[in-house]
Amino acid sequence: MRTLLIDDSRAVRAFIRPILRELNFEVIEAGNGQEGLDRLREFPDTALILVDWNMPVMDGLEFVCAVRADQNFDAVRIVMVTTETESEQMNRAMMAGANEYVMKPFTRDVLVAKLSLLDVFGA
Amino acid sequence: MTARDYSCVVTLLLDRSSIVLEAGKEYLVEARLWPLARRHGLASVSEFIQRLRAPGSGGLIEEMVEAMVTTETSFFRDIHPFKTLLDTVLPELIAARRNDRCLAIWCAASSSGQEPYTIALILREYFPELADWKITFQSTDLSHDMLRRCRAGNYSQLEVNRGLPVALLMKYFRQEGARWQIRDDVREMIDFQPINLAEPWPAMQPFDLIFLRNVMIYFDVETKKSILAQISRILRPDGYLILGGAETTFYLDVSYKRVESLKGGYYRLAAK
Numbered sequence A: 001m002r003t004l005l006i007d008d009s010r011a012v013r014a015f016i017r018p019i020l021r022e023l024n025f026e027v028i029e030a031g032n033g034q035e036g037l038d039r040l041r042e043f044p045d046t047a048l049i050l051v052d053w054n055m056p057v058m059d060g061l062e063f064v065c066a067v068r069a070d071q072n073f074d075a076v077r078i079v080m081v082t083t084e085t086e087s088e089q090m091n092r093a094m095m096a097g098a099n100e101y102v103m104k105p106f107t108r109d110v111l112v113a114k115l116s117l118l119d120v121f122g123a
Numbered sequence B: 001m002t003a004r005d006y007s008c009v010v011t012l013l014l015d016r017s018s019i020v021l022e023a024g025k026e027y028l029v030e031a032r033l034w035p036l037a038r039r040h041g042l043a044s045v046s047e048f049i050q051r052l053r054a055p056g057s058g059g060l061i062e063e064m065v066e067a068m069v070t071t072e073t074s075f076f077r078d079i080h081p082f083k084t085l086l087d088t089v090l091p092e093l094i095a096a097r098r099n100d101r102c103l104a105i106w107c108a109a110s111s112s113g114q115e116p117y118t119i120a121l122i123l124r125e126y127f128p129e130l131a132d133w134k135i136t137f138q139s140t141d142l143s144h145d146m147l148r149r150c151r152a153g154n155y156s157q158l159e160v161n162r163g164l165p166v167a168l169l170m171k172y173f174r175q176e177g178a179r180w181q182i183r184d185d186v187r188e189m190i191d192f193q194p195i196n197l198a199e200p201w202p203a204m205q206p207f208d209l210i211f212l213r214n215v216m217i218y219f220d221v222e223t224k225k226s227i228l229a230q231i232s233r234i235l236r237p238d239g240y241l242i243l244g245g246a247e248t249t250f251y252l253d254v255s256y257k258r259v260e261s262l263k264g265g266y267y268r269l270a271a272k
């Protein structure tokens, strides 16, 4: 299964990438929402997207809205991974069409648990 | 810490909680008892252990036991037990009890409450038809510290981040700065009480579901057997005992059989 990892921080991508690989995901990456959209159109069979919120060019919320506006991507699961931890912000992301939400900072266990929630409970 | 100090802790732990501490866990004793020693104004863990040996140290021993137990837990821990509960076990039990409209649940090692609250959230969110049922929900632990946390229902960001679906977080918790407070109506579903599983239990009613997850692993074989025997007397014939991933009734108690079709450690009483 392919997953798209979008974050403008190389350090965050370097932290998440091995965890996804360990879970047998093939990982493709982007540094902002626009690049993320480009990559998604290049690899439309992507199953899962992890996306940061605050990024240059196009932020994570705009990215989620853009993906959800395109029926071709209805099946893709989106997890917001962000330092935005206010419940109103969470609500906005979920209304926009995110499926799960991980608050930064987080540990390996947190990410693995969230991904298995998506896998087992569907959400 | 001397060998004598260590064996004193091992003996007290076994005696008070049936928890078995193997050889070579001195680092664990140091790490867990040091904050306690400091709180009592002592210079070392050794000094703290000497106090434990003195007469009249009952309160201190209790604090020591509470500090030594492993309380690791999380919302939806291991996922499968809860997926099975939601998809199969609760629908089946609700159908079986539709005339009595009663369900009784016991969570026997609550730790800081994530497990009982996971069950309560599933009941609330997915089974609205239970609203006018009589749900008895008892959740117990040896540790008074943990029971205080359970009753408070207040969690850090890291705790709610770990395993709790965000939809349930937003619906059933109130954000208070960096912490999250579970709604009162969920908190009030559960009766939190102290029970030391290794000591004689109070009289208990029959239960439909008994969660005994990730606590038997710490006990010696005799205690495991005694606990399973006591549970077999209060588990309803069509109820379930749910154990942790590393736990089983095999070689301990033949009155149970594992329900192989259910993922997540579900056991039933074998038909007599």
Ligand SMILES: C[S@@+](CC[C@H](N)C(=O)[O-])C[C@H]1O[C@@H](n2cnc3c(N)ncnc32)[C@H](O)[C@@H]1O
Pocket: B016, B017, B018, B019, B069, B070, B071, B072, B073, B074, B077, B108, B109, B110, B111, B112, B115, B140, B141, B142, B143, B146, B195, B196, B197, B198, B212, B213, B214, B215, B218, B244
């Ligand atoms: C690792 S936690 C498991 C929590 C939860 N059941 C889970 O699976 O996530 C173990 C809990 O068992 C409690 N415990 C240890 N010995 C006990 C005893 N003799 N009687 C009752 N509870 C005990 C500890 O206080 C701790 O909260």
